Amino acid sequence: MIEMTLSEVADAVNGRLVLGSAASAADGAETVVLGESQTDSREVRPGEIFFARRGEETDGHLFAARAVDAGAALVVAEHEVDDRVPQILVSETTEALGALATEVVRRVRDRGALTIVGITGSNGKTTTKNLVAAMAERLGPTVASAKSFNNEVGGPLTMLRVEHRTRTLVAEMGASAPGEIARLARMAPPHIGVVLSVGLAHAGEFGGIETTFRTKSEMVRDLPDDAVAVLNRDDPRVAQMADLTAARVLWFGVHPEAEVRASDIDSDAEGTRFTLHAGGHEARVRFRVLGEHHVMNALAAAAIGLELGLPIADVVEALEAATLAAPGRMQVLGGRDGITVVNDAYNASPDSMSAALRTLAQIRRPEGRSVAVLGAMSELGEYSIEEHIRVGLQAVRLRISELVVVGAEARHLHISAINEGSWDGESVFFETQDEAYAYLLRTLRPLDTVLVKSSNAAGLQGLGDRLGEAYA
Incomplete structure (x- = not known):
């Protein structure tokens, strides 16, 4: 995280700062914190911020002392829990986590060096995110979602890892209910918004495919006209989203209208080979991630990599270096x-x-x-x-x-x-x-x-x- 004083963090989360018993008069509210944020006390390392969040099965307030023992420099909570370190008291901890992420991203983005890539879809988010992160690393320091950190907790935790030197933020933006993708996109407004697919994943929570469509389209609805919407031309529901955004549309797929497309696809137990077409160039790709369906994720990643400024040779090299979509995935x-x-x-x-x-x-x-x-x-x-x-x-x-x-x-x-x-x-x-x-x-x-x-x-x-x- 970027450097912020305790008072700045308190202002960002609309909280009340309570200085701990160990705080000196010389430091006080101007003490600087810059460690990562955690919601799991077992993950806390010295200098980090612990958000005592109430979950479905337990209450993070019960583990605040453990976080302090592990070296937490600050606790954000809904009531006082441990006066050995400064605490910021807020009305709702998860909302405070999102508010701090919003402020950190805003500060870094305002400097003009950060490009934000937001990725959603019923399938393929993590695979695509991993491929894009590998490409973005070639351009400079990159922050990407760990594991499948893509909800109201994982999203902000990823965003809070951004520093002033970060060149690219690659964020999965998932949802289990309408409005959640829009909320994440407000925290980290994408320069490049990506929709991979609209399917029946989570249909029970969404209430049907049309609600899923509306929820996934939140990724592109509020994109400004200087942003880019990267859309799957082969998915008819995703294709409809071109009419819902002011952003420039960049198509990927095997459809002949896709600007980044694949042809001559051939799969076996060693992976998939295809010809990548983009920007008037073509290149044969040996993609070692198993499963022909992952070609769509590779095309989405290629479109993003090219949009970030990578030459097609580097895009191909990054795709061919990938051997696994993610642990437990093919x-x-x-x-x-x-x-x-x-x-x-x-x-x-x-x-x-x-x-x-x-x-x-x-x-x-x-x-x-x-x-x-x-x-x-x-x-x-x-x-x-x-x-x-x-x-x-x-x-x-x-x-x-x-x-x-x-x-x-x-x-x-x-x-x-x-x-x-x-x-x-x-x-x-x-x-x-x-x-x-x-x-x-x-x-x-x-x-x-x-x-x-x-x-x-x-x-x-x-x-x-x-x-x-x-x-x-």
Whole structure:
């Protein structure tokens, strides 16, 4: 974070400064803080700011003393908690976190050297963010969202890492309800606003695809005319957003109208190769991130990289240097006896589940089987049964050799598959991961290709890791 005095922080968050018992008269309100901000006391390091936030399961105020013991220089809280360090008392801690992020970004942005990239979409945010961050690093110091820090807490924590020397801020901006992307975009107004896709991820929370569309379009609705909206030309709902923004539109996709597009796409177990077309240039790209669907993320990242000022050769080099979308996302493990395990269980939506199954069908060895180990897709609300049934039917139609369905919430997927009479494969169901793991150890054959896919809440990422270790 940039240097700010205690009084400046208090003003930014509209709070009341209470100097701790250790504060000297010589320092007081003019003491400077510049450490990162944390909402988890276990993450606090000396000199950092701890926001005592009330969460769904616990209350950060209960852990303020632990944060001070770890070296916190300042605590932002809703009531006094520990007088060993200065405290700033606010009416609501999460709002204060966002207010401080807004002020820090404003100060850095006003100096004119910071470019802000905001990325949203139903799928692909983290992969695209990682690719863009790698490109932006070539131009200067870059701050990017850690993990999937993209909500009302993770977003501000990322923004507060910005310093005066930061050249690019790459921020995921996610949402579980309307208005959240707009709120994040007000904290860090993007110069480049990106919408990757509009799908059924979180449809249960949003209340339907049209609400999802309106929520994702918050990324571009308030962009000024000197900003850039990077939009997926292949997604018809995203394409509609061109009419909702004053910003210049930069299209990406395989559509012939896309200014940054791909052709001659070819996928296998080693990744995907495609020809990148942009600005009158073309280049062959060997993209080692597994899954043809990740080409769209690569195109979005290429469009952003070019917009940031990178030459196409550097964009290609950055894409070819990437080997993993993110841990738990199309992560290739195993190898013993020719058994390949693809762990893609960090998250799942109907679109990403469909894409992962298509990838499995594409990359299976002719001599081996394709085995899909599938768990539940979360946050689908009223669409849950319908979408799990649809995934089961798709697995059959792609002629996946075997389905291993894990967990009661995914049972409809299993039932859908076994009810499809034209299928010559099979589907088995297990309540627990341990049962599925034991079954797979008994039945996997040399040269099999195994996909492990579920939402994070279903917890199959650990099963994928265990299989990868077993067949390392």
